[in-house]
Amino acid sequence: xxxxxxxxxxxxxxxxxxxxxxxxxxxxxxxxVGDGGTTVGNGTGSxxxxxxxAVADWDNxxxxxxxxxxLSDDANNxxxxxxxxxxxxxxxxxxxxxSFQGGGGAIEMNFQTVGTDVLNVxxxxxxxxxxxxxxxxxxxxxxxxxxxxxxxxxxxxxxxLSGTYIIxxxxxxxxxxxxxxxxxxxxxxxxxxxGGSCPNACTxxxxxxxxxxxxxxxxxGGxxxxxCPTPPTMAAPAPPSRPAADVVSIFSDxxxxxxxxxxxxxxxxxxxxxxxxxxxxxxxxYNDKDCQGIDFSANTxxxxxxxxxxxxxxxxxxxxxxxxxxxxxxxxxxxxxDLLVPIDINALSPAPVPGTWYSYDVAVSLSPTTIRxxxxxxxxxxxxxxDNLYLHKxxxxxxxxxxxxxxxxxxxxxxxxxTINSRNTPIESISVYNILGKQVLALKPNKEQVTIDASSLKxxxxxxxxxxxxxxxxxKLIKQ
Numbered sequence: 001x002x003x004x005x006x007x008x009x010x011x012x013x014x015x016x017x018x019x020x021x022x023x024x025x026x027x028x029x030x031x032x033v034g035d036g037g038t039t040v041g042n043g044t045g046s047x048x049x050x051x052x053x054a055v056a057d058w059d060n061x062x063x064x065x066x067x068x069x070x071l072s073d074d075a076n077n078x079x080x081x082x083x084x085x086x087x088x089x090x091x092x093x094x095x096x097x098x099s100f101q102g103g104g105g106a107i108e109m110n111f112q113t114v115g116t117d118v119l120n121v122x123x124x125x126x127x128x129x130x131x132x133x134x135x136x137x138x139x140x141x142x143x144x145x146x147x148x149x150x151x152x153x154x155x156x157x158x159x160x161l162s163g164t165y166i167i168x169x170x171x172x173x174x175x176x177x178x179x180x181x182x183x184x185x186x187x188x189x190x191x192x193x194x195g196g197s198c199p200n201a202c203t204x205x206x207x208x209x210x211x212x213x214x215x216x217x218x219x220x221g222g223x224x225x226x227x228c229p230t231p232p233t234m235a236a237p238a239p240p241s242r243p244a245a246d247v248v249s250i251f252s253d254x255x256x257x258x259x260x261x262x263x264x265x266x267x268x269x270x271x272x273x274x275x276x277x278x279x280x281x282x283x284x285x286y287n288d289k290d291c292q293g294i295d296f297s298a299n300t301x302x303x304x305x306x307x308x309x310x311x312x313x314x315x316x317x318x319x320x321x322x323x324x325x326x327x328x329x330x331x332x333x334x335x336x337x338d339l340l341v342p343i344d345i346n347a348l349s350p351a352p353v354p355g356t357w358y359s360y361d362v363a364v365s366l367s368p369t370t371i372r373x374x375x376x377x378x379x380x381x382x383x384x385x386x387d388n389l390y391l392h393k394x395x396x397x398x399x400x401x402x403x404x405x406x407x408x409x410x411x412x413x414x415x416x417x418x419t420i421n422s423r424n425t426p427i428e429s430i431s432v433y434n435i436l437g438k439q440v441l442a443l444k445p446n447k448e449q450v451t452i453d454a455s456s457l458k459x460x461x462x463x464x465x466x467x468x469x470x471x472x473x474x475x476k477l478i479k480q
Contacts, residue, residue, distance in 0.1 A: 012202045019066040022171035025049045026399065031063045038139060044458050049167040050292065056371070057142025057159040064134045068103060069172070071129035079109075079125065081170040086460045087163040090097060096165075097141045098123060098452070102133030102394040112155055112164075116460070118290070124175050139165065139251055164459045229382045235281035236312040236357050236387035246393040250294055250374050253282055255390060262295040281387065284312075288381045297372040300333065304369040306377040307394040309341055310361045317355030321345050324380050327433070327463075328389070330366070331373035340463040340474035342365045342433065363394060379438070385454075407466050413478035417453045420475065422468055431465040432457075456480050 019031040027046045034040045037054025051061045071077045079098060092115055098463060099108040106342040109123045124142060142159035239254045249255035251263075263273040263284070273292045274285040313326060325344040331338050343360060345352060345446045352358040371391075378384060409418045420430065427450050432441035440457060443450065450465070453479075 019063060021065075021069065022169070023049070023063075023236075025168055032061050035060050035062055035106075035136075036188070043166055047168070050164060051167065052164045053139025053162045055140075055162050056266075057157075058138060059140070059162075060136045060138045062134055062136040065132075068131035068133045069100070069135075071100060071107075071125060071133050072131070074127035075398045076174050077125045077129065077172065078175045079123045079170070079172050082118060083113060083121055085113050085116050085163050085168045086166060086458055088113065088115050093156075093158070094139075094161055094163065095141050095155045097136075097138040099136040099138070100125070100129070100132035100134070101136060102131040104132065108138075109133070110155060111465060122455055136166065139163070145285065153446075157303065165174050174426065181398075201280075215220075217312060228268040229285070231276055231285065231356070232278050232283065232314040232385055233347050234357070235279040236283065236314070236358055237477070239310070239312075239388050240391070242392055245304070247371070248303055248306060249389075250296075250391070251282075251284055251389040252387065256390060257297055258301060260296065260298045263292070278385075283385050283387045284389075286380060286384045286386065288379055291375055292375070294374040294399060296374075296396075300370050300372045301457045302370055303366045303391055305393055306391045307363055308361055308392050309364050310359070310388060310390055310392060311343075311386055312357050312359050312388045313352075313384055314357050315354045315380060316383045319354045319380070319383050321352065321354065325378060326380060326384060326386075327377040329375040329377065330364070330371050330391075331375065332368050333370055333372055338476045339366070340433075340465065340476065342463070342465050342474070359388075361413070364391075366391075368370060373401045407464075407475050409464070412476075413480045414429075414454055415462070415480045416455055418454060418464075418477055420450045420466065421446050421450065422466070425468045427466055428467055429467045433465065434460065435464050452477075 021113045021285060023030040025042060025048050027042065029049065030041060032040050032049060034051070036056040036059035038059045038061055039052045040302065041050045042048065045048035050060070053059050083096070089480050094113045095110060096113065097108050097110045098121075101107075107125060107129060109125065111119070112120050113119050135276065138356075140161040140163070142157050179184040224376065233450050242255065244256060247255050249257055250261075263275070270453060273294070274287055276285050284292075295365065309328065311328065315321070315324075326343040326345060328343065329338050341362060341364060341384060348360070349357070360361050374389070376386070376389075409420050410421075411420060420427065426446050426448055428444065428446060430441075430443045430445065430450060432452065433439050440462070441452065443452065457479050459479050462479060463475055464475050
């Protein structure tokens, strides 16, 4: 009987500690439960809070603290966490809310996510709030007026939407410190100029060899990241002269540019692309982002008769290439799919040498024959630069082994399985990659129709790389 009592006490104690901020969700939900049709779990890896919402106005995930949480200190009541939708469509806006409830009533603040972008949320709650017993995270919120409290409520209600969201590292702490609200470091400021003697514009530099945020000899804040990137000092190889009808230039000084092209939009939403000059030649830097969208949908391009995709890329010297990829996605008109051209850095022959330019040219089968966007996806963040990205008509022989064919998948989207059909040719192998280029499944079916079990995959976008004796290809897959 004493042993039973002891374990009950220990269990209650552990539950109590699990419901006190901060929350890291490492093999625990910290007491979170779903409400209004919402379900919660620890997600793949058991280290996040994964919330799948319903379509009720106020569906939510909530936690009751082991003891009321004190919000009375106005200098230390800023709530921080990261959130990402794994199911939202490109550029789709979802409205969310966080509410502290109990004791002195409810106080809510709202924020928005866009597409599947990762958002670092920072909500600075007001003064004199006292204690609250519960925290509620609303998935897609309804009428703001339904809350008795006020604070930060803005945007358009989205109760008709639903989705799955990954949340991690919830903490409550000090309000934001020094910022550069006017682009100038004038001293300590939080939205107002407090003066000071450091009038340096905060532009990205690496004065101490480490990226600490935006700095020019002074640290303007930000997390410590990798060592500063070392861009190429030699321009990319000059591409050959081609007739205008034989090339569509996505990014290259050598050929006519697409009118109205936007290097800060496209398939993956707003993922900033940075252009740098290398020996007078414009070069694209792959930033610390999940992907870069290149949008020219205002001038959709006719690629009839073009047979090859070309890109030159430079990887920083000393980079470990194991497991590295540099994928290019050609986006067709709405509803007509996308074409993934995966570039497995380790499988190239000859092998790339970090610190030098590498030219890659691959034959592609473009169907349909118009494209509206291009997306670059890589896990070589801040370590790769590219130039001369274009589609062209091949005038040489010997590249047929690389031909990229087209395939169909159904149902797509799916909740459980996809079926892939080839064109009367046995499929030798299928590799499934997530949006970051990481392989998540591999099959060697050797038959014309293949079923892929998607039950173990999280909701989101995937690409299947398909190999047959008559050609290679890819197809975009969507897991609901």
